[in-house]
Amino acid sequence: MNFKATLACAAFVASVAPAAFAGEDAELVLNGEIPIVTTAPAPAHLDGVLGDEIKSGWLFRSDETQATQMDDFDNPGMIFVDQAQASWDTVEGSEGKSCASCHNDPAESMKGVRATYPKWNEEAGEVRTLAMQINDCRENQMGAEPWKYDKGDIVSMEALISVQSRGMPVNVAIDGPAQSTWEQGKEMYYTRYGQFELSCANCHEDNFGNMIRADHLSQGQINGFPVYRLKNTKLNGSHSRFKGCIRDTRAETFNPGSPEFVALELYVASRGNGLSVEAPSVRN
Amino acid sequence: MMKWIAIAALSSVAGMASAEAVAPADVQFDDYGAVEVSLSGTPGDAANGAAIVGDKKQGNCVACHQVGALADIPFQGEIGPALNGAGDRWTEAELRGIVSNSKKTFEGSMMPSYYKTTGYIRPGDAFTGKAASEPLPPLMDAQMIEDVVAFLATLKE
Numbered sequence A: 001m002n003f004k005a006t007l008a009c010a011a012f013v014a015s016v017a018p019a020a021f022a023g024e025d026a027e028l029v030l031n032g033e034i035p036i037v038t039t040a041p042a043p044a045h046l047d048g049v050l051g052d053e054i055k056s057g058w059l060f061r062s063d064e065t066q067a068t069q070m071d072d073f074d075n076p077g078m079i080f081v082d083q084a085q086a087s088w089d090t091v092e093g094s095e096g097k098s099c100a101s102c103h104n105d106p107a108e109s110m111k112g113v114r115a116t117y118p119k120w121n122e123e124a125g126e127v128r129t130l131a132m133q134i135n136d137c138r139e140n141q142m143g144a145e146p147w148k149y150d151k152g153d154i155v156s157m158e159a160l161i162s163v164q165s166r167g168m169p170v171n172v173a174i175d176g177p178a179q180s181t182w183e184q185g186k187e188m189y190y191t192r193y194g195q196f197e198l199s200c201a202n203c204h205e206d207n208f209g210n211m212i213r214a215d216h217l218s219q220g221q222i223n224g225f226p227v228y229r230l231k232n233t234k235l236n237g238s239h240s241r242f243k244g245c246i247r248d249t250r251a252e253t254f255n256p257g258s259p260e261f262v263a264l265e266l267y268v269a270s271r272g273n274g275l276s277v278e279a280p281s282v283r284n
Numbered sequence B: 001m002m003k004w005i006a007i008a009a010l011s012s013v014a015g016m017a018s019a020e021a022v023a024p025a026d027v028q029f030d031d032y033g034a035v036e037v038s039l040s041g042t043p044g045d046a047a048n049g050a051a052i053v054g055d056k057k058q059g060n061c062v063a064c065h066q067v068g069a070l071a072d073i074p075f076q077g078e079i080g081p082a083l084n085g086a087g088d089r090w091t092e093a094e095l096r097g098i099v100s101n102s103k104k105t106f107e108g109s110m111m112p113s114y115y116k117t118t119g120y121i122r123p124g125d126a127f128t129g130k131a132a133s134e135p136l137p138p139l140m141d142a143q144m145i146e147d148v149v150a151f152l153a154t155l156k157e
Helices: A002-016 A063-070 A077-088 A099-103 A130-142 A152-163 A176-189 A200-204 A238-247 A259-270 B002-016 B046-054 B092-104 B142-153
Strands: A028-030 A034-036 A039-041 A049-055 A119-121 A126-128 A227-229 A234-236 A281-283
Touching (some): A063 A281, A077 A227, A077 A234, A099 A130, A119 A176, A126 A130, A126 A176, A176 A200, A234 A238
Antiparallel strands (some): A028 A034, A227 A234
């Protein structure tokens, strides 16, 4: 009983102590050892539309939500990372392989990978998201069924891969063969969809920092994806978030994994070039 | 039999609408975006307008605007200007134009157009995410617009 009480007390202190330093000027250090860049100089391609600085969505969340992401034992997203580690080691498909068969320890082989996705795949002649690359491996290397886009298995695997890059700066390429896809995503970002006629930019460029009803609008950065949302208590992919946003403009949405959302993901990711990979982040 | 039911249903809908209602496509905006003529032909009910402005399921104007007169409604937004004093700043015709289609008054405004049914990009069926064909039902009907305008006209500094 005493032990339990001590634990509860420790948990209370742990969850309250960082909150004292939280807010929009808070510093994010994961587990007391991985510094996360939550404010970075704006990338040149933005031409100043967000001012001088880009900001992680973490800065716009409540003290309690911020604190939940500071320690992996408090971060519910880490449960899914553990699950993905188990599937990383599980043999599936006709070729008798697991992820580990070729990629060994993800802590070594996947370091830095998440930071550059989505990226151009020369062989395929297309821009690929991390999810597309995972499914390509499953189908063509393992002889396994592809996972459904943005559903549990694949989002957890993306989180496992992303964890290996935590603290590294997002650095997606927007030029060369990726440029036309990036331009497509940029055009979507500024398109006012649906009966509400709202673009991504209306909220996340023109009004970040402002309240829309009870919501504190962020810059809509996706460096923290996959993100554990308190709202639905699971990991969420960026395409599902895009879909929810476009649905809320009273528009016909696009589907997760569609070429349109791949383009939008590349563009939105590029607006966060310089912020740290945070996944799995915690948001509301 | 089916036909009779359909006709009966149609006539009851028509019966609800005022004979003098202006259809969304027929609204006359002047050069500055104002609308002189009542959309419903029935004077607005300011009390009901206040309810629409504050109700998440109806106008939800407070999602973006602060309204001091509705101080009991929590979480008022900061996107658009506060509506305090709107009745001093704008005439009834100007308010009607702004609520119906603010883009005729403020070019490029983020504010949705509440009495417009066509001209959308990927119009959806309410919040389902599914496609819908235009004309869409307007976000507010003619009487709701008149009620909101009547309420806004009462907001004096």
